[in-house]
Amino acid sequence: MSLRFEISKTGGPARKGKLATPHGEIETPVFMPVGTAATVKGVSQDLLEQLGVQILLGNTYHLYLRPGIDQVRQLGGLHCFMSWPRAILTDSGGFQVFSLSDLRKLTEDGVTFRSHLDGSSHFLSPETAIEAQIGLGADIIMAFDECTEYPAEASRVRDSMEMTLRWAARSKKYFHEHKHEVSWNLDGATAVHARRDKSAVPSNAEHRSAGRVGAPAPTCSQENTQALFGIVQGGMDHALRKESAERTIEIGFDGYAIGGLSVGEPRSLTREIVESTIEHLPKDRPRYLMGVGTPEEIVEYSNLGIDMMDCVLPTRAARHGLLFTSEGKISIKQARYAGDQNPLDPSCSCQVCVRYSRAYLRHLYASNEVLAQVLNTIHNLSYYLDTMRRVRHSI
Amino acid sequence: MSLRFEISKTGGPARKGKLATPHGEIETPVFMPVGTAATVKGVSQDLLEQLGVQILLGNTYHLYLRPGIDQVRQLGGLHCFMSWPRAILTDSGGFQVFSLSDLRKLTEDGVTFRSHLDGSSHFLSPETAIEAQIGLGADIIMAFDECTEYPAEASRVRDSMEMTLRWAARSKKYFHEHKHEVSWNLDGATAVHARRDKSAVPSNAEHRSAGRVGAPAPTCSQENTQALFGIVQGGMDHALRKESAERTIEIGFDGYAIGGLSVGEPRSLTREIVESTIEHLPKDRPRYLMGVGTPEEIVEYSNLGIDMMDCVLPTRAARHGLLFTSEGKISIKQARYAGDQNPLDPSCSCQVCVRYSRAYLRHLYASNEVLAQVLNTIHNLSYYLDTMRRVRHSI
Numbered sequence: 149m150s151l152r153f154e155i156s157k158t159g160g161p162a163r164k165g166k167l168a169t170p171h172g173e174i175e176t177p178v179f180m181p182v183g184t185a186a187t188v189k190g191v192s193q194d195l196l197e198q199l200g201v202q203i204l205l206g207n208t209y210h211l212y213l214r215p216g217i218d219q220v221r222q223l224g225g226l227h228c229f230m231s232w233p234r235a236i237l238t239d240s241g242g243f244q245v246f247s248l249s250d251l252r253k254l255t256e257d258g259v260t261f262r263s264h265l266d267g268s269s270h271f272l273s274p275e276t277a278i279e280a281q282i283g284l285g286a287d288i289i290m291a292f293d294e295c296t297e298y299p300a301e302a303s304r305v306r307d308s309m310e311m312t313l314r315w316a317a318r319s320k321k322y323f324h325e326h327k328h329e330v331s332w333n334l335d336g337a338t339a340v341h342a343r344r345d346k347s348a349v350p351s352n353a354e355h356r357s358a359g360r361v362g363a364p365a366p367t368c369s370q371e372n373t374q375a376l377f378g379i380v381q382g383g384m385d386h387a388l389r390k391e392s393a394e395r396t397i398e399i400g401f402d403g404y405a406i407g408g409l410s411v412g413e414p415r416s417l418t419r420e421i422v423e424s425t426i427e428h429l430p431k432d433r434p435r436y437l438m439g440v441g442t443p444e445e446i447v448e449y450s451n452l453g454i455d456m457m458d459c460v461l462p463t464r465a466a467r468h469g470l471l472f473t474s475e476g477k478i479s480i481k482q483a484r485y486a487g488d489q490n491p492l493d494p495s496c497s498c499q500v501c502v503r504y505s506r507a508y509l510r511h512l513y514a515s516n517e518v519l520a521q522v523l524n525t526i527h528n529l530s531y532y533l534d535t536m537r538r539v540r541h542s543i
Numbered sequence: 544m545s546l547r548f549e550i551s552k553t554g555g556p557a558r559k560g561k562l563a564t565p566h567g568e569i570e571t572p573v574f575m576p577v578g579t580a581a582t583v584k585g586v587s588q589d590l591l592e593q594l595g596v597q598i599l600l601g602n603t604y605h606l607y608l609r610p611g612i613d614q615v616r617q618l619g620g621l622h623c624f625m626s627w628p629r630a631i632l633t634d635s636g637g638f639q640v641f642s643l644s645d646l647r648k649l650t651e652d653g654v655t656f657r658s659h660l661d662g663s664s665h666f667l668s669p670e671t672a673i674e675a676q677i678g679l680g681a682d683i684i685m686a687f688d689e690c691t692e693y694p695a696e697a698s699r700v701r702d703s704m705e706m707t708l709r710w711a712a713r714s715k716k717y718f719h720e721h722k723h724e725v726s727w728n729l730d731g732a733t734a735v736h737a738r739r740d741k742s743a744v745p746s747n748a749e750h751r752s753a754g755r756v757g758a759p760a761p762t763c764s765q766e767n768t769q770a771l772f773g774i775v776q777g778g779m780d781h782a783l784r785k786e787s788a789e790r791t792i793e794i795g796f797d798g799y800a801i802g803g804l805s806v807g808e809p810r811s812l813t814r815e816i817v818e819s820t821i822e823h824l825p826k827d828r829p830r831y832l833m834g835v836g837t838p839e840e841i842v843e844y845s846n847l848g849i850d851m852m853d854c855v856l857p858t859r860a861a862r863h864g865l866l867f868t869s870e871g872k873i874s875i876k877q878a879r880y881a882g883d884q885n886p887l888d889p890s891c892s893c894q895v896c897v898r899y900s901r902a903y904l905r906h907l908y909a910s911n912e913v914l915a916q917v918l919n920t921i922h923n924l925s926y927y928l929d930t931m932r933r934v935r936h937s938i
Contacts, residue, residue, distance in 0.1 A: 185906075185910045185912060186903070186906065187907060187912050187914045189912065189913050189914065190913040190914055190917065191914070192894075192914060192917060192918065193898065194894060194898070214906070214909065214910055215881060215902075215906045215909070215910075219881060219882065219902075222882060223882065223884060223900070223902050223903075224884075229900075229902065229903055229906075230903060231898045231899050231900075231903065486610060486614060487614065487617060487618065489618060489619075499587075499589060503588065503589070503626045504626050505618070505624075505626075507610075507614075507618050507624065508581070508618075508624055508625055508626065511580075511581065511609070511610045511624075512582060514609065514610070515580045515609055515610075517580060517582050517584065518584050518585040518913055518916055518917070519582045519584065519585060519586070519587065521913055522585065522587060522913070522917060523587065
């Protein structure tokens, strides 16, 4: 097993645990900030470390298009490329591709799509998505699935779920045939690309980690391989979710994600589906709920027994001046904050709340200053990570 | 004297010294990063402190328009507003206003101009420019001058210089009648605006400084007032520069700036004018060369006897992907860096060069990621500040 998962405590359905990856241990339940293009927009890796980010999510679709998988692999994989020594999870690219509704064509084999950057044509399938994720070298990678749209006819939901199951099997097959090729497995006998760059990668990594304080260099040994997660689909149908879970577990993965939620359905329905799906997932494997949520939701889902979550909400909302605080949401662009000398959140001890006033943050936002995005993102991420610390503490 | 200036060493015309301001001591010669709208674009105040920034430049024109002088004053002045405990210098707004060539009307009294933001009409004069700068509360403020354009007829240069001298006298007169109104002079008997906010400002400052590591709260006492610098003009005419210097000194200021350079003239001419103007400036007062320069130029001017400089070049160039290194300039957008695993500058120990590769910085820039601007600015500022450290060490 490339991933060790140990539950140390439970509180009702909630679980507190540790997930050991080749790039460090993660305390769960965990929120994973989204670093789409090998960067959490506006926030340096030093700051992410200071904030206590344990694992980042990278988007295969974006990295596949720019700078390209070969480029990242030749530079030693995503960890080395972006100088991030802690854990990374990549999605399969499927979700982004399916979002390009006008630019894609779906067959049993996979998806042909046009780049949103330059219109060039590309193909993603279970095999190429896993190949790309092996090239990127995240600690946890995802099977290629179809995220069923909402609402959808019953037959459409079943067909989509069936295809996701076939794709899950193909994803697993390709992964097991190629997992030794991961770019951080530098001593792997068949790691052609990694070997080609062997002389360059370690020396540069040494150079940089030498000058870095408190950031140990990634430890990659031959024993370590990536972990592959399967994704449960089945729309908003409890029976299909049960079937999808059981058949995905039959294929066998290192962890299980619940996909196809947060796609426009009411929140009460999301909760229902999460709750009923969890019942069919193995207790000893990590459970990852994809693409959620608000601060309230990540607490709620943790309490239902979810171990991992990711969402663009804290970072995207920050860029729009929407800030999460212990006193509720604040839209910092509002004129009422122009003379407000209070910190953004008096209960928050992040570097933004400790140093700056709402008036200053409002000025930065109103003046379209880049520092607005930087500081707002730091605060929102801090708020999410603090929320998860409290959740873990409460279990 | 509100500003203590002590020269500890000289090396030919070059001087190494210390400038004591109400917000800390500055080692000279010093380069002042530009924080136009109360922010060095993309870089947090924590990082500026870590970089060793001793004094920031703020732009009165921009702050006057947004968030407005009254707003900043009511929030305790620029230091409190932006949470910057170290020294600040503000320009008079004149240079920006004169740059709005189509939007301004100049008379003996002052300049009527239209905001570049919303077209609203405003008036800046020696009196209103000083009033604004007292409201902002920088440690060092500048007389309102006219920056003579280049090239210009001899008679035009003289007329412009004469007006700058009359404006210098008016600037000084207004300053001496109103300098006790500075917003950080919290105990000042006539500091109406400061007193009004007294209850709010210190408590918030305390709140924030309490949680801050290594950043002492600004120390403002009744003894401290701002310092006012005069500006020498006179175009590219040595005789007029001499006359402008002598008559500006006669009016009497805490320090002397050389203005009206870096306005399109050849660099050799800039150097000539700087060299000949310095001869006429008092040895015991700080000399500030406005709006320069490249890394080579800031070394050169320091060696001629300049004590203070500012320029948007390091920060603006960074935003355009132009980086200064010990091996020359690098345009990080170039495809040749896409696979380059070397640090940006192997001789630089800034947090960017220690952690990231050129390939990663190139990816961020090519992907239009905000972190590109953040990291590029940190490096360029670090390079400028290191350059000045070396200059001071070499004197």
